[in-house]
Amino acid sequence: MSGSCFLSSRGNEYFCEIDEDYLTDRFNLTGLNTEVQYYQYALDLVTDVFDMEVDDDMREHIEKSARHLYGLVHARYIVTTRGLAKMLEKFKNGVFGKCPRVICESQHLLPMGQHDIPNMSNVKLYCAKCEDIYNPKSSRHNSIDGAYFGTSFQNILFQIYPAMLPQKTQRRYEPRIYGFRVHASGALMRWQEEKREEMKDRLKARGIETGFEDEDDEDLDDESDIDEEQASQEGIDDMFEGNAQRVR
Numbered sequence: 578m579s580g581s582c583f584l585s586s587r588g589n590e591y592f593c594e595i596d597e598d599y600l601t602d603r604f605n606l607t608g609l610n611t612e613v614q615y616y617q618y619a620l621d622l623v624t625d626v627f628d629m630e631v632d633d634d635m636r637e638h639i640e641k642s643a644r645h646l647y648g649l650v651h652a653r654y655i656v657t658t659r660g661l662a663k664m665l666e667k668f669k670n671g672v673f674g675k676c677p678r679v680i681c682e683s684q685h686l687l688p689m690g691q692h693d694i695p696n697m698s699n700v701k702l703y704c705a706k707c708e709d710i711y712n713p714k715s716s717r718h719n720s721i722d723g724a725y726f727g728t729s730f731q732n733i734l735f736q737i738y739p740a741m742l743p744q745k746t747q748r749r750y751e752p753r754i755y756g757f758r759v760h761a762s763g764a765l766m767r768w769q770e771e772k773r774e775e776m777k778d779r780l781k782a783r784g785i786e787t788g789f790e791d792e793d794d795e796d797l798d799d800e801s802d803i804d805e806e807q808a809s810q811e812g813i814d815d816m817f818e819g820n821a822q823r824v825r
């Protein structure tokens with residue numbers, strides 16, 4: 578199992594190929610010898626120089642260690658210039674999938690960890706548009722350790738390639754029942770929107786870019802909505818108070 582052989586096996590699409598130069602530079606592997614069992618054998622396997630005769634059991638142990646070692650080095654490699662460029666290509670090609678949220682309009686995702694320490698949590702997918710994280714759809718991807726990507730990679734990538742950051746959107750799904758806004762969540766949403774406008778005004782006053790797309794045009798019909806909204810709200814109140822039945 579060499580590095581490239583490891584990558585070609587199913588479920589490993591999230592990983593990029595680590596340069597041989599990087600893998601053979603001991604400095605890049607600092608501290609990993611205590612983290613990985615059969616470290617030297619695992620390293621030999623990853624760098625394709627393993628040539629010892631071992632039984633199947635031992636072979637399996639060493640291969641498992643090699644996969645772990647590759648993952649841990651991968652987390653370090655993908656924040657280097659070369660590694661970032663490779664992961665960016667995968668991101669552009671949609672290798673990590675698309676955001677399942679309808680309003681994110683198939684925004685491409687990036688893999689990330691919630692922990693930098695292995696065996697804590699599995700890899701998650703980050704959407705830069707809604708700034709939320711998702712579980713991978715396939716169980717093969719779902720079992721990958723999040724530490725093989727780390728907690729900083731996705732943020733570093735957007736810092737190095739800011740043009741890749743999507744415009745954020747304020748749009749979101751509004752719960753409605755037969756066209757009427759649902760009362761409790763509607764009230765919460767109005768409150769949240771108010772707070773967000775306040776925040777944007779404060780940021781604007783200080784000359785800070787909010788990163789939200791300018792959606793004022795789309796909001797215009799919101800103002801004309803107010804009457805309709807109030808009317809529909811009264812309609813709902815009527816329904817709950819039983820007034821609706823009184824209408825002749």
Ligand SMILES: [Zn+2]
Pocket residue numbers: 676677678681684704705706707708709
């Ligand atoms: Zn999203």
